[in-house]
Amino acid sequence: MPDQAGSEALTISNQSASESALRQVATSRLFRGSTLAMFLSGLGTSAAAPQIVLFLVKELGASLPLAGLYYLTSLAAPVAGYFVGRYSDRTGNRLGLFRLCAAAGFAGWAGLALSTSVWMPFFIAVALLAVSGATASQIFAAVHDELSRNPDDANERVVAIIRMALTGGWIVGPMLGAWAAAAYGLRPMLWMTAICMLLQIAPLGTLNPVARLKTESASEPVHHHASLRAMLPLLAFTGLFVLVYAGEPVKYGFLLIYMEEHLNLSPAVRGAVIGVQPFIELLIMPFSIGLGRRLGNVWLMCIAAALGVFANLCFALWPSATGMFAGQVLMGGVWGIFMVLGILVAQRLLPSAVATASAIFMSSTALASALGGVAGGLGVKMLGLPNVFLLPALFAGIAVIGLALTARTETRRQA
Known part of the structure; x- marks a missing residue:
């Protein structure tokens, strides 16, 4: 009771x-x-x-x-x-x-x-x-x-x-x-x-609220220049996010081709497979904050990265419409969590320079797209379809380990 x-x-x-x-x-x-x-x-x-x-x-x-x-x-x-x-x-x-x-x-x-x-x-x-x-x-x-x-x-x-x-x-x-x-x-x-x-x-x-910068004296503002050392936790976290996100360009580059040419799925089914991820993403987003408070934001993102591993394994090893839907549902879970909590964690890792933290984290998707594009191009040549999806599964697996270590360090620090 x-x-x-x-x-x-x-x-x-x-x-x-x-x-x-x-x-x-x-x-x-x-x-x-x-x-x-x-x-x-x-x-x-x-x-x-x-x-x-x-x-x-x-x-x-x-x-x-x-x-x-x-x-x-x-x-x-x-x-x-x-x-x-x-x-x-x-x-x-x-x-x-x-x-x-x-x-x-x-x-x-x-x-x-x-x-x-x-x-x-x-x-x-x-x-x-x-x-x-x-x-x-x-x-x-x-x-x-x-x-x-x-x-x-x-x-x-x-x-x-x-x-x-x-x-x-x-x-x-x-x-x-x-x-x-x-x-x-x-x-x-x-x-x-x-x-x-x-x-x-x-x-x-014309709204223009200006951030109140911390000052050493009433007349002398402190200009925020985050040192490289202060930025290291943010850069490490962003790097792990890049590893998870790198699977997206691989997926969008080759999943439709795989479903059409290898699985012979109809256009309607292919469209439904692609559309299910953002739908699941929006369903999960409102609950991410509450789950993050219960489990810890970084621990929850560690779980989300693990979902990314299983999603890409579905694409690589489950050659059916059901496998494609399962992978996309899992990917919806990944981004329903990361897209809400990621910006919050990034800002907390560099609290003295939140605009810098926000910019580094949110622009990292460009770096991830480049990494995923190169990995996908080389991977499909070496591994073929659908084995190319094993690469983003590997990337997400590395991110799981990194996020788990980060969350464990954070838990010890709080204790």
């Missing part, structure tokens, strides 16, 4: 915190605007991302190998994100930088839509789109600043709601982008993405 009473009390507490988080988002201009901005960001980026290679080939006459190299330009995003985050931590001007990054995104995607030579998208991606990738990190840094001023049990759920909006955009975007490209053409589709980038600014208007 005591256990049951305690469980009921915890459930009531979780429900109360969830309602409080929804209330905070609905009543706060910053949180409400951040939610809408993140949805627009996810919508616009994901609408264009799957169409870029097609645009380079059909509109600009690039060869397939050259078009494939376009994705290597994403390696500039972590570098740009780091410098934007560092400047943000020095000045505390989160939303001012957010607007500049969003404007860079608009200019970048509009530039792609107007491109007439193959070299132009490559240059634009490095010069402008890499900078625009820092919009999300500035939003989450601003949200962190505001939540830090008003500590509450529901604060982490506020972050989860805003993060879910970004994921929601990534669910709708690919379908909208495919429709727009088919109905109006690839260049108008890129203009749609550019407009989404610019519209991110509208929900937040």
